[in-house]
Amino acid sequence: MDFIQIRDWGIGLEAIAEEQPILISGPCSAETEEQLLRSCLELAQTGQVHILRAGIWKPRTRPNSFEGVGKEGLVWLQKAKELTGLPICVEVAQPEHVELALAAGVDILWIGARTSVNPFAVQALAEALAGKDVPVMVKNPINPDLKLWMGAIERFYQQGIRKIAAIHRGFSVYGEQRYRNAPIWELPIELKRQWPNLELIGDPSHIAGKRELLGELAQQALYLNFDGLMIESHCQPEQAWSDAAQQVNAADLEELLGNLEPLRAAS
């Protein structure tokens, strides 16, 4: 497998130092234009964030929760991109999302854990991207099945997509445990062993489920030589419409990053 590295995705990231982990941040969900722009501008001002994220179609576990603002959020994301000069990424779960996101100038698409678990859904997305030179980040499926994760990645690869990275967001478990999703580090480690040039992004936010535990998980990912981190950040985390307990504001994100040692080893 011959994956193209994130710095070579042609979205302005080539100057990031090799030993520097790629940092993706932004709110779990775009809620209002004001919330999204404020969150993104505060993150850009830290000078440490390389890619902005926000969900606009939210795959919620149960109905009647906030399910995202939909395509209206793409306009706000475009504004965030213009104002900060940073590339933007969103989650897509259906071919229609792909079409709308690409038309709105989204730089990177990500596949969520409730989509990567479903080969039919992944295949439909991969076919919607066939022949398009779009970067895709594939989250692990919610259950700890390495082959399913690899299979999802292969479906995009088979449609000619080479700008692919994997995101480790932990695995569903029943009952109360330290982390909302079990990290089961053996899986991302084995994925990297099988495909050494596939870059791996750690998502401590969705593993932890609580902001107090982000630091230890981010640190663990860096010790394991992950290539980057995706950390959810919101201008007013306690008021977030989704994943309120795990988001941090930009100042807290800076502090968290400042406490991480060591940086990724130069390879």
Ligand code: PEP
């Ligand atoms: C998200 O990144 O906000 C999200 C919904 O993630 P996951 O698919 O990992 O649950």
Ligand code: MN
């Ligand atoms: Mn989230």
